[in-house]
Amino acid sequence: MTELISEGRARIAVDGVFYNPRMRLCRDIDMIVFSELRKSGVNRHSYLDALAATGIRGIRACLEAEFTPFFNDVDRKAVEMIKQNLQLNGIEAEVFNRDAVSLMRDRSFFHIDIDPFGSPAQFVDAACYSARRFLSVTATDIAALCGSATVSGLRKYSAYAIKTPFMHEVGIRMLLGKVAREATKYDKAVQPVVSWAKEHYYRIHLRVIFSSKEAGKVYGKIGYIMQCGCGRIWWNSMYETPETLCSCGEKAVMLGPLWLGELERKDFVEKLVERSEGKLKDIFSRIYEELNIPFHYDLHNICRRLRAAPPPIEKVIRELRELGYAASRTRFSGTSFKTDAILEDIEKIIIG
Ligand SMILES: C[S@@+](CC[C@H](N)C(=O)[O-])C[C@H]1O[C@@H](n2cnc3c(N)ncnc32)[C@H](O)[C@@H]1O
Numbered sequence: 001m002t003e004l005i006s007e008g009r010a011r012i013a014v015d016g017v018f019y020n021p022r023m024r025l026c027r028d029i030d031m032i033v034f035s036e037l038r039k040s041g042v043n044r045h046s047y048l049d050a051l052a053a054t055g056i057r058g059i060r061a062c063l064e065a066e067f068t069p070f071f072n073d074v075d076r077k078a079v080e081m082i083k084q085n086l087q088l089n090g091i092e093a094e095v096f097n098r099d100a101v102s103l104m105r106d107r108s109f110f111h112i113d114i115d116p117f118g119s120p121a122q123f124v125d126a127a128c129y130s131a132r133r134f135l136s137v138t139a140t141d142i143a144a145l146c147g148s149a150t151v152s153g154l155r156k157y158s159a160y161a162i163k164t165p166f167m168h169e170v171g172i173r174m175l176l177g178k179v180a181r182e183a184t185k186y187d188k189a190v191q192p193v194v195s196w197a198k199e200h201y202y203r204i205h206l207r208v209i210f211s212s213k214e215a216g217k218v219y220g221k222i223g224y225i226m227q228c229g230c231g232r233i234w235w236n237s238m239y240e241t242p243e244t245l246c247s248c249g250e251k252a253v254m255l256g257p258l259w260l261g262e263l264e265r266k267d268f269v270e271k272l273v274e275r276s277e278g279k280l281k282d283i284f285s286r287i288y289e290e291l292n293i294p295f296h297y298d299l300h301n302i303c304r305r306l307r308a309a310p311p312p313i314e315k316v317i318r319e320l321r322e323l324g325y326a327a328s329r330t331r332f333s334g335t336s337f338k339t340d341a342i343l344e345d346i347e348k349i350i351i352g
């Protein structure tokens, strides 16, 4: 007999079709996000699980957030599995066996979810064309996005990055920037609802706004981050001329184009914090507390440069606040922080 896997409220058979138990936490987070989207949404939240494999995400979205799911996979075996899993869970839904790009060109959906092997780049254009209100995207090609595979980043995301101490923030901003830029040609502006980065994947949930005026405004939130070897970091939007000369006299590296705007809607994340518990509450709380600044510092990296022993991060944040600066921890790592302080003051605090 086929072995069944339980995840959330779903029970599914896998039988050789792709199913990654390591993405369970991601799907658990999604279900809280989806339930909250559903609360503020319409009667019928049509949701395309465009690269569905076993259908686990769409099935959970139906059972746990009352979405109206549609499923698609190019692989015939996956489609058979999805149909079997729908029956197992008592769900009736349309299942397509098509290339996701051609399906999204033919039909529009209220909410589209792109969860590919590796890079979502080849699906982004059609997903932006098709999504009426929400777009969710996973990327697992972290190296291309975060600057450790620079040429892959250029090929797939038309953006330049090298490895930096804030590389996963660069990665998630490169992904958001790509989606935001692809959407504007269809007179659509995107607005991140919530996004996060884990070691092996990035996940973004976006609201889509149909308006040429809003789409034009998006470029005020897209641009370049400059990083100088002396430690200074700054940014310019597409509506400004990038300043690459640092006040130390050296030329900075220019990363981008990247999304420079907010990574979430705080009012939305506040609700996620309220409705979650345990590990998920901790994740949402950290996101909620994080300042809206497009880069972060890594304490250990600064300490290496200064040849100083790292003080506790909470102490650094407290002392920055005592000097009147804004400061917070970040979702990206336990040793990173955000602040609007000048570098000299950050260094003074760290040296002690
Ligand atoms: C990473 S898996 C999806 C995992 C699934 N969403 C989950 O949560 O377990 C990617 C799936 O995309 C399918 N796929 C790959 N290229 C496709 C395409 N061009 N159109 C439709 N499906 C495709 C593969 O057959 C595979 O089942």
Ligand SMILES: [Zn+2]
Residues within 6 Å of the ligand: 228, 229, 230, 231, 232, 246, 247, 248, 249, 250
């Ligand atoms: Zn400098």
